[in-house]
Amino acid sequence: MGLLILRRLVATVPVLVLVTAGVFALIHLTPGDPIDAMMAESVDDSVKRQLRSELGLDRPLYLQYATWMGRLLQGDLGRSIRNSEPVIQNVGRRIRPSLQLAGLAMAISLLVATPIGILSAARRNSALDRVGTSFALFGICMPNFLIALLLIFVFGVTLRWLPISGYVDPLEEPWDGLRSLALPAITLGVALAAVITRTLRSSMLEALSEDYIRTARAKGLTDGAVVRRHALRNALIPVVTVLGLQLGTLIGGAVITEYVFALPGVGRLVVDAVFARDYPLVQGVVLLIAVGFIMSNLLVDLLYGWIDPRIRHH
């Protein structure tokens, strides 16, 4: 197991180099530069030139990338051009709300999707199945921002049960923190639950049609035992795959949800950084997102082995 993890981690190095080099090239080739973005007001061109030179922005692109990579190998992600703050601090501060939001959204989606998915499959074509399928369709079709605005209107403006926007760290103030994350987590959770419900339902249907299920039933097992012990475990592989991909996306930032709820997460950070052409910050966040994806995929691979011993033995 340890060797597997090590091998996978080594294999991520070229991926990270490719991703960061690609983003570095793209962001630098996009029109606009951080000095123009920062000094929108009238400033002598000579001042801008001087600043570009001080920041090394007038050097060839490959040299700028090599310098960035050299610093990275020493554990230095550089400083934000806009506010001179170390990138590592910027990113470190933003990752916490994103992880908390991702975790909570995942928990909500699993709590909702697992029973609906299982029951929809087990009671196929029943009224319950139709309600479950409709919920999944609603969740997939509704844009995130619309769900967000509806939730804000109902729970924030009308009922005033939950705060509309802003962030309180649940690790410092658990109750207020959970309240501040409730609406964004439900927003993301509903969409994610819809995807998981559909995936789980179809993989459960497939599992329930297998011979070993018929055998289990022939042994006299109850419906519940057949579903729990035999069908569900076999139906989990596609669900875990979906979860892994979604986790990576959520860590990378649920941009719209963070924007609507004014949550200081990674998604808003990267969008703001791109608009400001804050190159070191964009690079730092992209690196973080890439690592997030790689880690969540690694986690998924390890979970495969835990769920299905055949994969582990291979």
Add this chain to the structure above:
Amino acid sequence: MAAIHLERIPTDISRRTFLQAALASGAALAGPRRAWAQETPKRGGTLRVGFYIEAATMDPHLSGSKIDRQVYHNIYEPLVVLDTNLGIKPGLAESWQQPDSRTVIFKLRRGVKFHDGTDFNAEAVKFNFNRMKTEPKSVRKGEVASIDTVDVVDAYTVKLNLKRPDAALLATLTDRAGMMVSPKTAQERGTELERNAKGAGTGPFVFAEWVKDDHLLIRRNDAYWNKQGGPYLDQIRYRPIPDDTVKLQSLQAGEIHVMDYVQPRDVAAVKADRNVVVVDVPSLADFAYQLNHTRPPFDNKALRQAVAYSLDLEQIVKGVWLNVGVPANGPVPPTSWAYDRSIPFIKRDLAKAKAKLAEGGKPGGFTFTVTTNNIPINVQEAEVIQAQLAEAGITMKIKLVDSATLLADGNGRNFDMISYQWSGRPDPDGNTYQFFRTTPGTSLNWSGISNPQIDALLDRSREVGSQVERKKLFSQLTRLLQDELPMVFIIHPIEPKAFSPKVQGYDPIPDGMMRFKDVWLK
């Protein structure tokens, strides 16, 4: 100080009333001074303010963001300040003299201390101007370019020696270029001042904390030098809420007390809401499109005029901006003393537009591209302009970009026509010189206009001290600009701000900055 007390009088601090009053008086905000209930201000409470983005830096000499200014005007103080009619009155300087056109002498207020306990004096003023002129990242260099040297005459008298006459200097010093930072704090803290302004100002509130991406907190300065009126509030908490709809809902739900700007699309609904008070603040802004004089098609004056005659500004202001503003006749806004209401904005005249097309050698029309920000109201405006031009036979393609690309395209003159939304400056010089002067040493003359007559008018407007004379010069300039068209001027927008009915004592000034010294919570 007279102040507007915000209560739920659903009234009509309407745009029309406001602007009529502004126009009638040559000032901005005579309109809303009506019979507001006069109550004794109460001390205490936290004012919660929602902004559309976060502040960028706490160092006024390095700031290029409007939101920063909103915070600064409560922490820092400039040498001179604006009143509600855009007049200039004493700030940290209690008086000033201009013995000749190249000298300004400020008598400074005694007994003022920075929040770090050090004295505000002539040495501090000299330090600040030198810092603005020499600090590598200073964004104020252009604004204080006319200042050659600063002499300390005595502890409370300072003399500015100018390189050239600069009639706009005093107005410029009402904002960041006039804001005084504690030399001790600036030197000791270095670049950290950008994130931590504790001790740096002299204003009615002191910087307390800035939790990036979450909130910025300032607290009442109990040792504030000006004992008249406030500060009354215990503290002010600024929060970034990027989504306009959510920000409005936060106000309606009582999570915030103030929002900095109401989108035109929301104005009518907000005014109908009994739990919100809207104050229309006529701004100093002009929103326009720069036309590139350095390349075809707009190196051809007749084609520029064809575009101007094709546009129906009233329709744009009504249909896109929902009347939250007035059609622009030039760069000088109606809030300014220099605004000439006798000059009409360019009216739509398709016959003239077609004649100009023929004169420009394109009787069948021509095609060009407009570059504009990819935000809803800009897109709508571009689409309306596209349709209006099409009726004259002119085809306009729309290129949507983000702000950084817009700035790059503008600075590089890589455009035919480009959107430019300028927040405006108290002196008309700030809305004109850097946009229309040849080789101004700045980079906002994107159109590339170079006209000796315009240059002469702009130079003269800086040399002349009399406001009456300057107003005539700006009128001449406006007429010339309508003919030469480095820009097609569209709208002077209004900046509606929304408040909770609990907020009292807010005194709006047309620079759009929210000064909370005398504000209190009911």
